[in-house]
Amino acid sequence: MSTLPVTSLLHSLQHQRKPLNHRATSLALIGLIVVSFYIFFVARPSLDLAPIALRTDALGHAGTHGSHPQDKDDPPPSSRLFRLPSNTQRKTVTVTNVNRPQVKLDESQELAAVAAFVAALPQNMIPRSIDPSKPIDPQLVLDFDTRSPRAADEVNRIVQHVWSRYPVMLFTKAHHAHSREIRRMISIMDLQPPPVTIEVDQREDADVLIPLLHRLTSSTDLPLMLIGGKPIGSMATIRELNESDELHKLITNAGAVIDGSKKKKGH
Structure with missing residues (x-):
């Protein structure tokens, strides 16, 4: 029996397998390109619609959006007040309060606000630009909207808390x-x-603070x-x-x- 037909058959199968391998590789490569295109250009915008929001608390630590460290026992206002507000904070006054007058502090309230302000943080300094012989601008020592309808109540809470804490x-x-x-x-x-x-x-604010206290x-x-x-x-x-x-x-x-x-x- 001659082996020639068998040999010819094997050669024929090998020639047929090469195109099949090339075709499978090409199909796999095309599939990979399609999946990559979908991930980067189709699925990505939908993922961006729901980013994980982070917030920074008063201590500078990042936390998940919606956490409220002050919710526990609702700590008194002095735990979050009495630091100089940034320029950004001063600009975030609601439109409804822009035309309202600022809350007025009598001398006892002013003393409480100033005392708590300087005691809360070492870096809290009374601006040298103020005139200590005149009532201080409440916004300089109170870290809330001093034009708010609730500003007077907030001031009273501060006075009560300051002298119980100090x-x-x-x-x-x-x-x-x-x-x-x-x-x-x-x-x-x-x-x-x-x-x-x-x-x-x-x-650093001694030249202003001393006559203010006097x-x-x-x-x-x-x-x-x-x-x-x-x-x-x-x-x-x-x-x-x-x-x-x-x-x-x-x-x-x-x-x-x-x-x-x-x-x-x-x-």
């Missing part, structure tokens, strides 16, 4: 005998919450002690109140706890 505030000078004395006097009391001490002469408190010099938002008086007055234990009563009535660390451990 029942004792000291405005002192870093290297000053009376300032050292008053800081030592208050330190011995071990207050809770701790007193807030602002070393005014170390601040106007709002009728004080003539530093150190200045505020208890429950009320100025106590001169250093001589503070000494007398301390010696008669009246100073302790004022501080307690303002909401601070004397020997707070010891009582907290005992509790």
Whole structure:
């Protein structure tokens, strides 16, 4: 039996297989091009319709859109206020409020807003361009729309919260005998919450802040002690109140706890 027909048959099959391989490769390549075209030019616009929105919270961390870290227990306004608003924030006033007058602050409200503003963040500075002998522009120290119909209510909430959060505030000078004395006097009391001490002469806005505080408190010099938002008086007055234990009563009535660390451990 001759093998020639078998050999011819194999050669014929090999010649037929080559066109089939080329055809399959071409079809696969065309399919890949079609799929790529669909992904990049057809499906992509529909994906862009629903991007994942990110937001940045007050601490600068990114979070998912719709999260509200302030929703928990609705923290008081001072946790989100008292920083200089940016130019962008100042421009985002709703059209309905543009023609409304700004909320007016009396001296006690102005003192609360200024005190909370400078105590909240070290970088919060009173602009040097203001005239400390005149009422301050509320928008400089309040981070909300001061033309809003609810602005007056917001101010009242701020006043209440500021003095409950900072029942004792000291405005002192870093290297000053009376300032050292008053800081030592208050330190011995071990207050809770701790007193807030602002070393005014170390601040960039000292030339504006000092006369501003003098106007709002009728004080003539530093150190200045505020208890429950009320100025106590001169250093001589503070000494007398301390010696008669009246100073302790004022501080307690303002909401601070004397020997707070010891009582907290005992509790």
